[in-house]
Amino acid sequence: MKKMYAIFCKLEETLVKACVCAVALLVFLSAVFRTFKHPINWAVDLSLLLFAWAVFLGADMALRNTDLVKVDMIVNWMPAKARKILQLVWNLLIMAFLAMVVWYGVHLALDNTKRLFQTLGISYSWATFSVPIGSAFMLVTMILKTVALWKRE
Amino acid sequence: MLLSLVIFLALLFLGMPVAFAIALAGVAYFLNTPDLPMSITVQRFLVPSQSFTLLAIPLFIFAGNLMNETGITKRLIRLSDTLTGHMYGNLAQVSVVLSTMMGGVSGSAVADAAMQARILGPEMMKKGYARGFGAAVNGWTGLVVATIPPSMGLIIYGSVGEVSIGRLFAGGIVPGVLMMVAFMIAVSYVSRKRQYMPVRDRYPTFREVLVAFRDGIWALIFPVILIVGIRYGLFTPSESGAFAVVYAIFVGAVIYRELTWKKFMETVHKSAMDIGAIMLIISASGIFGYGIVYDRVPQNLSAFITELTMHPYFLLLIIIISLIIAGMFVETTVVALLLTPIFVPVITNAGIDPVHFGLIMMTVTTMGVMTPPLGVSLYTVSSIMGCSPQETVKESLPFFIAVLAVVAVMVFFPDVVLFLPNKIFGA
Amino acid sequence: GGKSQSQGGGSGTSGTSGTSDSSSSSSPSSSAPGEVYHLKMSTQLADTHPMVEGFRELAKNLEEKSNGRIKMEIFTSAMLGSDEDVIEQALQGVNVAVLTDGGRMGNYVKDIGILGAPYLADDYQDILKIIDTEIFKSWEEELAQNGIRILSFNWYDGARHFLTNKPVYKPEDLNGVRIRTPGAPVWSESVKAMGAIPVAMPWTEVYTAVQQGAIDGAEGQHTATYSSRLYEVIKYVDKTGHFQLINGIIVGEKWFSKLPEDLQKLLKEETRAVAEKNAQYIASLSDEYEKKMVEAGMEVVEPDVEAFKAAAEKAYEVLGLKELREKIYAEIGK
Numbered sequence: 047m048k049k050m051y052a053i054f055c056k057l058e059e060t061l062v063k064a065c066v067c068a069v070a071l072l073v074f075l076s077a078v079f080r081t082f083k084h085p086i087n088w089a090v091d092l093s094l095l096l097f098a099w100a101v102f103l104g105a106d107m108a109l110r111n112t113d114l115v116k117v118d119m120i121v122n123w124m125p126a127k128a129r130k131i132l133q134l135v136w137n138l139l140i141m142a143f144l145a146m147v148v149w150y151g152v153h154l155a156l157d158n159t160k161r162l163f164q165t166l167g168i169s170y171s172w173a174t175f176s177v178p179i180g181s182a183f184m185l186v187t188m189i190l191k192t193v194a195l196w197k198r199e
Numbered sequence: 200m201l202l203s204l205v206i207f208l209a210l211l212f213l214g215m216p217v218a219f220a221i222a223l224a225g226v227a228y229f230l231n232t233p234d235l236p237m238s239i240t241v242q243r244f245l246v247p248s249q250s251f252t253l254l255a256i257p258l259f260i261f262a263g264n265l266m267n268e269t270g271i272t273k274r275l276i277r278l279s280d281t282l283t284g285h286m287y288g289n290l291a292q293v294s295v296v297l298s299t300m301m302g303g304v305s306g307s308a309v310a311d312a313a314m315q316a317r318i319l320g321p322e323m324m325k326k327g328y329a330r331g332f333g334a335a336v337n338g339w340t341g342l343v344v345a346t347i348p349p350s351m352g353l354i355i356y357g358s359v360g361e362v363s364i365g366r367l368f369a370g371g372i373v374p375g376v377l378m379m380v381a382f383m384i385a386v387s388y389v390s391r392k393r394q395y396m397p398v399r400d401r402y403p404t405f406r407e408v409l410v411a412f413r414d415g416i417w418a419l420i421f422p423v424i425l426i427v428g429i430r431y432g433l434f435t436p437s438e439s440g441a442f443a444v445v446y447a448i449f450v451g452a453v454i455y456r457e458l459t460w461k462k463f464m465e466t467v468h469k470s471a472m473d474i475g476a477i478m479l480i481i482s483a484s485g486i487f488g489y490g491i492v493y494d495r496v497p498q499n500l501s502a503f504i505t506e507l508t509m510h511p512y513f514l515l516l517i518i519i520i521s522l523i524i525a526g527m528f529v530e531t532t533v534v535a536l537l538l539t540p541i542f543v544p545v546i547t548n549a550g551i552d553p554v555h556f557g558l559i560m561m562t563v564t565t566m567g568v569m570t571p572p573l574g575v576s577l578y579t580v581s582s583i584m585g586c587s588p589q590e591t592v593k594e595s596l597p598f599f600i601a602v603l604a605v606v607a608v609m610v611f612f613p614d615v616v617l618f619l620p621n622k623i624f625g626a
Numbered sequence: 627g628g629k630s631q632s633q634g635g636g637s638g639t640s641g642t643s644g645t646s647d648s649s650s651s652s653s654p655s656s657s658a659p660g661e662v663y664h665l666k667m668s669t670q671l672a673d674t675h676p677m678v679e680g681f682r683e684l685a686k687n688l689e690e691k692s693n694g695r696i697k698m699e700i701f702t703s704a705m706l707g708s709d710e711d712v713i714e715q716a717l718q719g720v721n722v723a724v725l726t727d728g729g730r731m732g733n734y735v736k737d738i739g740i741l742g743a744p745y746l747a748d749d750y751q752d753i754l755k756i757i758d759t760e761i762f763k764s765w766e767e768e769l770a771q772n773g774i775r776i777l778s779f780n781w782y783d784g785a786r787h788f789l790t791n792k793p794v795y796k797p798e799d800l801n802g803v804r805i806r807t808p809g810a811p812v813w814s815e816s817v818k819a820m821g822a823i824p825v826a827m828p829w830t831e832v833y834t835a836v837q838q839g840a841i842d843g844a845e846g847q848h849t850a851t852y853s854s855r856l857y858e859v860i861k862y863v864d865k866t867g868h869f870q871l872i873n874g875i876i877v878g879e880k881w882f883s884k885l886p887e888d889l890q891k892l893l894k895e896e897t898r899a900v901a902e903k904n905a906q907y908i909a910s911l912s913d914e915y916e917k918k919m920v921e922a923g924m925e926v927v928e929p930d931v932e933a934f935k936a937a938a939e940k941a942y943e944v945l946g947l948k949e950l951r952e953k954i955y956a957e958i959g960k
């Protein structure tokens with residue numbers, strides 16, 4: 047199970063990195079080709095599609111490996127126990143938010159499959175899906191973090 | 200919308216990560232507005248990542264990280280060191296000058312402050328600089344990075360306010376250099392008082408300077424390439440980030456030959472995480488921002504301010520004070536995203552040039568990265584330097600004054616900002 | 627048939643509690659007739675665009691004629707989102723209306739995309755005929771089944787012309803010229819058929835992109851060309867008139883079906899009436915703008931329109947729209 051999850055993380059990170067590199071390359075090439083009078087009109091749409099995936103899968107990567115920015119001045123004054131309870135409450139709220147995004151995100155993507163990336167001729171739902179799927183992965187990350195927090199003394 | 204704001208501040212101060220505090224406050228608005236189906240929160244969450252202009256942000260983050268692995272940073276440190284070795288507090292002066300030079304390739308105040316605290320911090324502590332002072336210097340000089348083009352803040356301002364990013368970039372050069380001078384004066388003042396002695400008792404020789412310059416030239420000319428490239432239509436400002444990436448790879452792999460495949464992959468990894476963390480905040484503000492628009496807050500606030508005063512100086516004073524306060528409590532990019540549409544129509548009505556205002560606004564807003572209670576740089580540099588944020592705040596006063604002085608110059612002498620853009624892009 | 631309630635429930639502002647009337651209405655309106663309906667009108671156009679003046683008039687008329695039961699607020703400059711986003715919001719049931727072109731509707735009902743094809747209509751009168759055809763009505767039905775309700779489709783922004791820095795008289799003059807056009811296939815295929823290289827780019831970037839040579843020109847209607855001050859960076863307006871730019875106001879069927887029947891009717895009639903008035907206003911403004919642009923140094927070129935029409939035929943072939951056009955022309959007798 048642990049091993050499977052590690053493989054999954056690796057895959058996710060590879061995908062994010064591929065998207066970031068592809069976006070840079072696409073934007074660069076589209077400018078170069080336009081200069082030489084052969085504009086690639088689908089480059090913008092494709093780079094935005096890849097960007098969406100880089101953002102929401104990348105957010106999971108950041109959530110798993112780093113501490114997100116927060117204000118801890120007031121929290122640091124609290125006794126350790128209170129701090130832990132507060133953090134558990136926040137984690138639950140965040141999980142509720144992510145679960146909501148997964149639920150409504152899937153619905154939104156399925157409701158409006160006819161919306162197109164005009165120059166690509168493919169459905170915009172491919173971008174919309176990045177939100178619920180990225181959020182589902184973040185939900186998993188938050189569950190694991192919360193369990194770890196719960197067990198910590 | 201007021202309820203959402205209260206929820207946001209409560210969550211923020213009780214330690215919820217900024218991105219989720221914004222998102223949940225936004226969701227609260229949707230829950231409180233029966234006309235709005237929850238599915239739209241998902242659309243608004245996605246939308247910031249579907250802007251071609253904002254695409255420049257991840258690309259500049261990527262480019263900035265690449266610079267550090269290509270040997271560009273190393274050479275710039277050597278150059279700064281050569282130039283400032285004879286000055287009091289020269290390590291702190293290196294931080295100022297380095298930020299000015301790095302400013303030409305990097306667009307993020309926070310990323311650069313962290314990088315320099317890591318590289319220059321240990322040496323500063325060894326030389327007996329107060330930790331808080333070291334943290335303050337590395338943190339505040341990040342503002343220069345954000346002012347000299349390219350600049351993440353200016354990209355956001357330009358894209359949200361529909362102001363030419365090429366002009367904004369050109370407008371940032373002079374204020375950036377002014378800020379460098381102001382910071383150098385501040386550092387010099389503190390360092391003399393505390394006797395942070397110079398490492399060299401003589402000025403650098405012309406030869407030393409020349410050699411160091413030749414080494415760093417590839418980084419130093421990049422902002423020029425950037426503006427020339429935009430000016431002659433090789434790329435649009437939205438595309439300039441991609442050129443920064445390609446340029447960094449080219450310099451690192453071909454000219455300095457320091458960028459290996461392994462280093463490249465590590466940089467991509469780090470960049471991917473940086474992008475995820477920053478874009479999560481920006482995306483979340485998409486949810487929050489919808490409520491603001493739906494409730495017509497920008498129009499109402501604009502009308503309110505307009506009624507208060509239309510005198511340009513008073514107007515700017517009010518706006519600057521609001522921005523300082525907003526910057527204290529809200530993340531910089533979010534301030535730019537949410538307040539630009541409110542202020543741009545107001546100042547345009549009052550006859551203030553939006554490029555001029557953009558530089559003022561983004562300088563003041565970016566200060567927020569170093570002001571408590573929510574200052575991303577403040578926390579980062581303090582933790583790297585191993586001091587409490589309070590110590591850093593105490594040491595921040597001279598730098599705060601330096602920035603305000605530069606802002607005052609920009610307010611009273613618009614040409615400081617507008618001369619270059621008018622020269623390059625036509626009046 | 628439903629007996630239409632008199633507008634705004636007549637003068638009887640007192641308890642119009644005659645909910646029994648609603649049985650005749652096709653809508654399952656559970657709401658009281660006195661309820662106030664808020665509508666948020668969204669557009670990508672700037673606040674200063676003359677069509678927005680039409681929206682303001684519309685808002686005023688709607689409120690008056692409904693006795694305050696419809697309140698419309700206007701959101702310009704894509705504040706609520708891009709047109710595509712706001713259409714999605716409408717589909718999900720948000721109380722928004724959007725000004726949109728036929729191309730975007732073409733995602734939902736393919737054939738309606740023909741409204742964006744070159745030289746389909748010669749002028750505004752042609753357009754009015756087209757939107758009254760049975761074919762158009764069938765598209766409306768189909769859109770409604772897809773969750774989109776057209777209120778009116780006669781918002782006219784003028785004819786689009788090529789904007790270039792060398793005079794263009796015939797399609798060959800456009801060879802190798804990079805022309806900005808919206809990304810949708812109908813537009814880019816048309817521009818390509820007329821000889822140019824289409825470049826997709828946001829309209830707001832056109833000024834700098836032309837000034838700096840990233841592109842060689844654009845195509846646009848006078849209202850947009852003038853307000854974006856393109857005459858400062860572009861020398862010639864080549865009056866091909868290849869598109870008659872027509873827009874519609876749509877709302878979500880989810881929101882629309884909740885309205886009482888009289889308000890549904892009022893919305894449709896009033897948007898159409900205001901649009902017709904606004905179209906005349908914009909037509910006269912366009913002439914005025916052209917004069918001002920000429921004063922500012924722009925030159926008007928009168929190209930060989932027939933040659934462009936002939937060239938544009940290729941777009942109909944590529945897009946497979948020939949048959950559909952014949953059907954429309956047969957119905958309007960063109």
Ligand code: NA
Pocket residue numbers: 293294295297298312315336337338340341
């Ligand atoms: Na620095």
Ligand code: NA
Pocket residue numbers: 301302303304305306307343344345346347348349350
């Ligand atoms: Na910079």
